[in-house]
Structures are given as structure tokens and as C-alpha cells.
Amino acid sequence: MVETLSITSGAAGLQALVARAVGLDELASARFRQLTPEVVDVFVTTPFNVTASRRVFGVAGRDGAAVGAKDLLQALSEGREDVGTSRDASWPGSLPPATGFTLVDELPTHVVRTLADQGQALARQFSGPLGPPASLMDQEVISAEGNGKKAGIPMRTVFTCTSLGLIPGFEAANDVPRHLRVSVNGRWTRVDAPYGSVYHSSGLGLSVF
Numbered sequence: 001m002v003e004t005l006s007i008t009s010g011a012a013g014l015q016a017l018v019a020r021a022v023g024l025d026e027l028a029s030a031r032f033r034q035l036t037p038e039v040v041d042v043f044v045t046t047p048f049n050v051t052a053s054r055r056v057f058g059v060a061g062r063d064g065a066a067v068g069a070k071d072l073l074q075a076l077s078e079g080r081e082d083v084g085t086s087r088d089a090s091w092p093g094s095l096p097p098a099t100g101f102t103l104v105d106e107l108p109t110h111v112v113r114t115l116a117d118q119g120q121a122l123a124r125q126f127s128g129p130l131g132p133p134a135s136l137m138d139q140e141v142i143s144a145e146g147n148g149k150k151a152g153i154p155m156r157t158v159f160t161c162t163s164l165g166l167i168p169g170f171e172a173a174n175d176v177p178r179h180l181r182v183s184v185n186g187r188w189t190r191v192d193a194p195y196g197s198v199y200h201s202s203g204l205g206l207s208v209f
Contacts, residue, residue, distance in 0.1 A: 021046060138156065
């Protein structure tokens with residue numbers, strides 16, 4: 001089955017996210033959630049066991065459909081609505097909840113960027129053949145608390161934000177937000193950055209809510 005995605009606004013931002021995801025992993029998958037009749041959340045997998053997403057205005061041919069991120073990237077670059085054959089089985093478990101997240105705190109982007117720089121330096125120093133050690137990726141580097149909730153953010157979430165270019169640099173326009181919003185829903189923690197969102201499920205991986 002060939003899946004389709006018709007985008008009326010936001011294609012350029014989605015293309016940038018998918019290109020970064022493919023750069024990290026050529027076998028990355030993308031999955032669509034028709035959030036409203038006119039809004040689609042597009043999720044991509046990463047090598048960090050963290051899912052990222054970008055929101056566009058448009059219509060997915062099938063809610064929940066998964067395709068190869070590389071196929072989606074090619075379709076976006078060519079302006080096509082057919083975005084590749086179905087790859088539902090390649091998606092690692094369930095999508096994050098669509099609703100029910102509680103805002104815990106807002107963090108200035110420079111804090112996350114500093115942590116990412118430190119983490120990348122450590123990764124270069126201690127990485128083995130399989131990449132950064134799990135102990136580094138699982139290390140909780142930010143602890144947020146608010147609205148009666150707590151959220152621990154591991155280094156793998158920070159790596160995902162920076163590797164996918166979700167945090168604006170100094171050259172970004174003044175109207176681009178300079179903060180990240182941290183929210184929780186059960187085992188899921190969501191970090192909303194100016195150029196996308198990332199989701200991490202603590203303890204039991206992506207397949208469990």
C-alpha cells in the first residue's frame with residue numbers, strides 16, 4: 001500500500017526534521033497521526049530511543065500509517081503526496097499519547113545546549129564501537145518540577161533535541177522562542193522545542209504508555 005500525505009502548510013520545517021533523522025539513521029521510520037481534520041503530527045524514530053515530531057497542516061491518507069523516513073524525505077523534496085509504501089511493522093511500539101500531558105516547567109534553551117555540548121564531549125571521550133555508552137545516555141541531566149508533577153530528562157533526550165536541530169541557534173529570528181516546555185503523562189515525558197517535540201518513555205521503552 002502506498003501512503004499519502006497532503007500538506008498545506010509546514011512542509012519546509014518537516015523536511016528539515018526528516019532530513020536530520022535520516023542523517024542519523026537511514027532506516028528511520030516516520031508515522032502520521034491525524035490530530036484534527038486539518039492537522040497532522042509526523043513522528044520520526046531516532047537511534048537514541050527517543051521519538052521526535054513536527055506538526056503540519058494537512059491530511060494523511062491513513063491515520064497511524066508508517067513509512068520509511070528516507071522515502072518521506074524524497075517525497076517532500078519533490079513535492080509529492082505519495083510518500084512511500086507502508087512500513088507499519090517497523091514502528092517500535094505505540095505512539096505517545098495525543099492528549100493528557102501536564103506542563104511541568106519551562107527551560108531556557110541555552111541550558112539544554114550547554115548540557116548537550118558537555119555530553120557530546122563525554123561521548124567522544126568514552127564512546128565504543130556501538131556509540132555513546134548507555135550509562136551516559138541514561139544519565140538524568142535535568143530535573144524539573146511543577147504543577148504537582150516531576151520530570152527527569154536523560155541525556156538521550158538532550159542529544160535528540162540538538163541532533164535534530166530543534167533548538168534555535170544565535171542566528172535565529174528574534175520572534176523564535178528561546179525556551180523548552182517540559183510536560184509529562186504517565187511514563188512519557190515530552191519536551192517541546194521551538195522546531196519540534198521529543199518524547200521519551202522512561203523505564204519500559206517506546207512500546208508502553
